[in-house]
Amino acid sequence: MSMSFSSVTDVLSAGFDTVIDVRAPSEFAEDHIPGAINLPVLDDAERARVGTIYTQQSPFLARKLGAALVARNAAAHIEGPLAEKEGGWRPLVYCWRGGQRSNSFAIILRQIGWRVEVLDGGYKTWRRLVIGMLHDTPLPHRLVLIDGNTGTAKTDLLHRVRALGGQVLDLEGLANHRGSIFGPMGGQPAQRGFESRLAEELSRLDPARPVLVEAESSRIGEVTLPARLWRAMCAAPRIDVTASRPARARYLAEAYADLTEDVSKMQARLDQLVPLQGHERVKTWREMAEEGAFAALAEALMGQHYDPRYEKSRARHAPDGIAEFDLGDLSVGARDEAAARIVSLLNAR
Known part of the structure; x- marks a missing residue:
């Protein structure tokens, strides 16, 4: 039957x-x-x-x-x-x-x-x-973006907000990718597989309550966001999170321990930036990785690559800002406090 x-x-x-x-x-x-x-x-x-x-x-x-x-x-x-x-x-x-x-x-x-x-x-x-569901029907969910420079613990905040009962759409988790050249976390799903995961996750979310989602480009690694979702993200109100560059560098060095423990893998990822940054700059970054100066490397990458690109992207796709949270030293306590404030903000919408 x-x-x-x-x-x-x-x-x-x-x-x-x-x-x-x-x-x-x-x-x-x-x-x-x-x-x-x-x-x-x-x-x-x-x-x-x-x-x-x-x-x-x-x-x-x-x-x-x-x-x-x-x-x-x-x-x-x-x-x-x-x-x-x-x-x-x-x-x-x-x-x-x-x-x-x-x-x-x-x-x-x-x-x-x-x-x-x-x-x-x-x-x-x-x-x-x-x-x-993903391509032919308007997205019924009310999205709220969490946005900020590389290293502001946005994905970590998503997980903390979810643990506090907030609705979250973790696109990087669904794509198995951290959203940068250092992003791959093993094999990514095929495009169809990603869309099935996304459809499953959206089906679990209540359209009557706001959904927190990290600001992303239209591509995460090798998978592409459905156009309707991407347009909804571009139009969504934004929560900005900030932290100093040294604090972000320290956080990234800890968060990307899988790469800092494998210098050859990190250098291979750095080599992907040669077309954008040139051989000499990437050579300097490779040497920093070889010396184990990972916090300094992270700070250099942010100052010379990620932060400038983020500012250009934000100038093109800048939805309304509804709040800004300074995460200070990005300690666990600071992240917990920010997550609680974000949940309160979402519950009020």
Whole structure:
């Protein structure tokens, strides 16, 4: 039996015990319904093999081989990841478009007695709902930007505001990127995967309450913000946070410990600035990294690269300022105090 959904929220709140994506691992890696597990009925090599036989030999032979492979893989899943599932278990299964892969697996699971549903239209339905939410529909949420120079602990403040009950949209967390050349935190999601994460996060937020979001460019690493979200951010009221450059330098040296502990990685990131800053300046920065002068390096980067670029960007995209908080020495206490004041400000809007 297939089940239809009309929105991202409907899918995510349907209450299934497990959402199973039976597509090949490469398809799953690019994008999937958040929270889904991957139990492929055909892996990438098997899918390619069946497709080749279908086009070059015979659709009948391809279907026969496909059925054998699906049955074999289904047995492995039942004896493995699904072995401990009880009789009342209720999964939602989907493939690319709700066709043979998902229905074949669902039939086998139903014969066991499990209450299986198949997503009508499969992944393509999910993707259509995400596009409708992010690209075709006006954003219903009331955004408030938190803005400030590099090193003013904006992301940290987002997390503190969330811990105090404020609504937060952490775009850098969703993109797995810290928003600068030092930003990558491991593999970024594909564009589609990022948009699924974003749609899930937005679906959890109450449009009646303001949402705090960090001021970003339209690109975070390799992913691009949906145009409607970006326009809403450009028009949103702004909370400015400030701190002295030495305080910001100390904070960055601590916050980017993963890079300060790996000088070669840091130098590779610095090399990306050669087209903008020239070989001589980057050479000086590389030497500072080699000497372990990370606070001085951070201060030089801010003074010669990040702060000037920030001022130019702000001149182009400067929404209304509604408050400004000086974070002083950026101590934990100062950040806690600022977060509490931001929550009070949001609650009053």
